[in-house]
Amino acid sequence: MTPGPTLTTARLILRPPAHQDFDGFAQMATEEETMRFIGGVAPRDAAWRGMASLAGSWALLGYGMFSVLRRDTGEWIGRLGPWRPGGKEGSWPGDEVGWGVKQSAAGQGFAYEGAVAAIDWAFDTLGWDHVIHCIDKKNAPSIKLAQRLGSQLEREDHRLAPPFEEHMVDLYGQSKAAWKARQRT
Secondary structure, eight states: OSSSOOEEEESSSEEEEOOGGGGHHHHHHHHHHTTTTOOOOOOHHHHHHHHHHHHHHHHHOOOOOEEEETTTTTTEEEEEEOOOOOGGGGGSSSSSEEEEEEEEGGTTTHHHHHHHHHHHHHHHHHOOEEEEEOOOOHHHHHHHHHHHOOEEEEEEEOOOOSSSSTTTEEEEEEEHHHHHHHHOO
16 A cells, blocks of 8 residues: 555656665665765665655655656656655755656656656645755756756755755746646646
8 A cells, every 4th residue: 555646647657655666766776877966876775764764754744756667667767756854844945846767767758757747746736836956056967857847046056954964956946836837838
């Protein structure tokens, strides 16, 4: 039983993380290029703690990042979705929709397709009125994706909360009204 919804897109299934996803999480954690801007390469035990954190967000907050599976094969290819460590009371800079896909799935539009579904869900179901993406200024593919989603640079050189206080990110974001206006065009 999963603690949240299952969303489907043309090519993807998005659902809360489940135990059977762990091998995918662990493999992605070893990919240097994939992990460069999302915490760095991690051993299997650290990948477990990361996956458990995402699953725990669903239990504690009623939302969290989704596991991303290909509809055609069922393969786990990444994680993306709503994320706010610490909830509304935490020191995270806002309601975020983030993404990360395995190297074998990169550059195929999966992150965009999943992010669109996740942003729709965050606005329509969670009632968010604004969404951000915390992106390292050297992460050109994620900046391009944020811009493709319609997000704009809102703040530069933001220092994240511990234990990531050494990481400076730029915040890209947009309002629900701007998102809905873009979806109608």
